[in-house]
Amino acid sequence: MTALAVHNLCKTFGGLRVSTNVNLKVESGERRLIIGPNGAGKTTLFNLITGELTPDDGKIRLFDRDITRLASRKRAHLGIARTYQIITLFPRDTILHNATLALLGLSPLRWNPLFRLDRQQQLTARARAALGRVGLAHMADRPLAETSYGEKRRVEIAMALAQEPRVLLLDEPFAGLSIDERRDVRELLKGIPRDVTVIMIEHDMDTALDLADRITLLHFGEVIVEGTRAEVVADPRTREVYLGE
Amino acid sequence: MNPRLLASAIAVLALIAVPYAIQEPYYVNIASQILLYAVFALGLNVLVGYGGLVSLGHAGLSGVAAYAVAYLLSSGHGHAAAIAGGLAAGLIVSAGFAALSLRVSGITFIMITLALGEIIWGLAYRWISITNGDNGLTVNARPAPFGLSLNSAAGFYDATLLVFLLAIAACAIFVHSPLGAALAGTRDQPRRMNALGFHVWMIRFWAFMFSGLLSAVSGILFVYYNQFISPQALALTASAEGLLMVISGGAGTLLGPVVGAALVVIVKNVVSAYIARWNFMLGAIFVAIVVFMPEGLVPGTVRLARAGWRAASRRTTPAPAGATGAAKPGEAAAPVAGQKP
Numbered sequence: 001m002t003a004l005a006v007h008n009l010c011k012t013f014g015g016l017r018v019s020t021n022v023n024l025k026v027e028s029g030e031r032r033l034i035i036g037p038n039g040a041g042k043t044t045l046f047n048l049i050t051g052e053l054t055p056d057d058g059k060i061r062l063f064d065r066d067i068t069r070l071a072s073r074k075r076a077h078l079g080i081a082r083t084y085q086i087i088t089l090f091p092r093d094t095i096l097h098n099a100t101l102a103l104l105g106l107s108p109l110r111w112n113p114l115f116r117l118d119r120q121q122q123l124t125a126r127a128r129a130a131l132g133r134v135g136l137a138h139m140a141d142r143p144l145a146e147t148s149y150g151e152k153r154r155v156e157i158a159m160a161l162a163q164e165p166r167v168l169l170l171d172e173p174f175a176g177l178s179i180d181e182r183r184d185v186r187e188l189l190k191g192i193p194r195d196v197t198v199i200m201i202e203h204d205m206d207t208a209l210d211l212a213d214r215i216t217l218l219h220f221g222e223v224i225v226e227g228t229r230a231e232v233v234a235d236p237r238t239r240e241v242y243l244g245e
Numbered sequence: 246m247n248p249r250l251l252a253s254a255i256a257v258l259a260l261i262a263v264p265y266a267i268q269e270p271y272y273v274n275i276a277s278q279i280l281l282y283a284v285f286a287l288g289l290n291v292l293v294g295y296g297g298l299v300s301l302g303h304a305g306l307s308g309v310a311a312y313a314v315a316y317l318l319s320s321g322h323g324h325a326a327a328i329a330g331g332l333a334a335g336l337i338v339s340a341g342f343a344a345l346s347l348r349v350s351g352i353t354f355i356m357i358t359l360a361l362g363e364i365i366w367g368l369a370y371r372w373i374s375i376t377n378g379d380n381g382l383t384v385n386a387r388p389a390p391f392g393l394s395l396n397s398a399a400g401f402y403d404a405t406l407l408v409f410l411l412a413i414a415a416c417a418i419f420v421h422s423p424l425g426a427a428l429a430g431t432r433d434q435p436r437r438m439n440a441l442g443f444h445v446w447m448i449r450f451w452a453f454m455f456s457g458l459l460s461a462v463s464g465i466l467f468v469y470y471n472q473f474i475s476p477q478a479l480a481l482t483a484s485a486e487g488l489l490m491v492i493s494g495g496a497g498t499l500l501g502p503v504v505g506a507a508l509v510v511i512v513k514n515v516v517s518a519y520i521a522r523w524n525f526m527l528g529a530i531f532v533a534i535v536v537f538m539p540e541g542l543v544p545g546t547v548r549l550a551r552a553g554w555r556a557a558s559r560r561t562t563p564a565p566a567g568a569t570g571a572a573k574p575g576e577a578a579a580p581v582a583g584q585k586p
Contacts, residue, residue, distance in 0.1 A: 090430060101430050110424065110427050111423070163442075
């Protein structure tokens with residue numbers, strides 16, 4: 001079954017064409033890697049898929065449901081979760097509170113003005129479990145402002161995983177990490193169950209390559225090459241555009 | 246007993262004791278003023294402190310409620326009907342304000358709330374058949390709930406204190422609730438909140454309504470306290486004064502707006518008796534706060550107290566270096582790093 005289908009998607013910022021007839025078909029459970037040089041329109045594509053941007057033309061379907069015009073928050077409720085390239089967390093709060101907010105976003109409890117949020121045992125237990133999956137359970141009560149960059153990246157991933165998405169979008173999950181941290185995050189991503197479809201933007205080919213089933217190469221907002229790992233790496237256009245040879 | 250609960254209980258008892266302690270009706274009235282402005286500042290703080298939405302039109306919301314009460318009373322309705330009408334008018338106008346202003350945030354939000362507040366002021370000034378224009382409306386009598394007269398300074402203080410306690414309790418409950426946490430989330434990362442599944446606009450709308458409700462309540466207290474309402478109470482300076490209370494006391498804290506209200510009311514009423522140019526005094530105090538405690542009086546005092554306590558405990562117990570640090574590595578560094586993120 002197709003988890004996510006993008007059909008002839010177009011987006012321009014003023015005169016700048018950032019997405020031109022982008023077509024993408026990601027099967028359920030697939031690991032898709034999206035590569036391309038800076039300015040290729042990778043993050044824009046994510047923003048179009050999550051609804052943070054509205055396309056000028058084209059269609060987006062999630063499990064055969066047209067979500068092209070659906071509000072971003074509703075897409076979250078349908079099972080799309082994402083992480084951000086530039087860390088986008090709640091710096092005044094604890095790690096646990098960050099994870100709790102991710103769970104609260106999909107819970108009907110979010111409209112409740114009377115209960116104490118920190119007394120919602122079930123929610124807190126699930127938030128701690130999500131932090132446990134990324135190895136941060138022991139520092140759950142620490143303020144986010146006192147954590148390292150690598151830990152923040154893992155909080156991002158924990159928040160996305162906590163939402164139990166059907167489609168998970170990871171925008172450069174390895175950016176700015178040390179070699180050790182890269183290894184940890186890679187193991188973490190490998191451990192994501194196969195009922196989750198994962199689409200990942202990443203520059204670090206060495207780390208990301210063996211996570212991917214298929215690879216899409218974007219350049220100037222267009223899909224240049226798409227295929228299996230071996231096909232894309234072997235394709236001369238990949239070398240020309242991306243590897244700069 | 247929980248120390249926080251104990252401190253709250255002592256504070257409530259102290260507030261109840263105020264009229265007995267100071268006797269002098271003039272000063273009891275100033276205490277009432279502090280509490281009714283504190284309700285206004287608490288309401289404004291919901292938006293400014295927790296929602297990150299700075300409003301310069303909130304005097305319009307309390308003003309509408311005040312005018313509705315005065316108008317309904319002057320047209321022969323009872324106090325219960327007038328108060329209900331005041332609350333309803335305040336909430337309806339709040340919904341209108343919210344619908345128009347929440348399309349934007351940041352500076353544009355400030356400008357739109359300012360413009361809406363000025364429209365209400367203009368109506369109060371010009372819609373003479375309802376508002377009596379510049380002359381204002383007088384309220385002949387205060388209500389007497391359950392036969393208790395509110396005519397004396399102490400009687401009115403008790404009623405205001407009750408309303409104030411309800412208001413601050415409501416704020417405390419709201420701030421710690423899931424919806425309160427969601428509001429704070431929309432202040433810090435609106436985009437992320439949207440992607441997490443939160444309805445950012447609707448969260449802000451309900452926050453605006455809660456804020457508007459508290460403004461209306463303070464407007465009703467105001468009109469009964471003064472037994473008079475004129476366009477002056479709705480002017481931009483009244484909104485700005487509320488903002489001054491919130492920011493000087495500490496936006497995004499429960500006690501900050503209360504301390505800020507006390508500061509502004511005391512400077513306005515008490516200091517003005519000794520210094521003719523009390524506005525200058527208020528400005529100087531505000532500048533000092535911004536310089537020494539930019540986060541506001543309440544969080545600033547907490548910060549200084551913690552630093553002082555740490556310095557004192559270091560001096561009295563010269564523990565071997567690393568002894569305390571080794572025991573609790575995270576906690577020792579925590580408050581220092583938390584001060585200036």
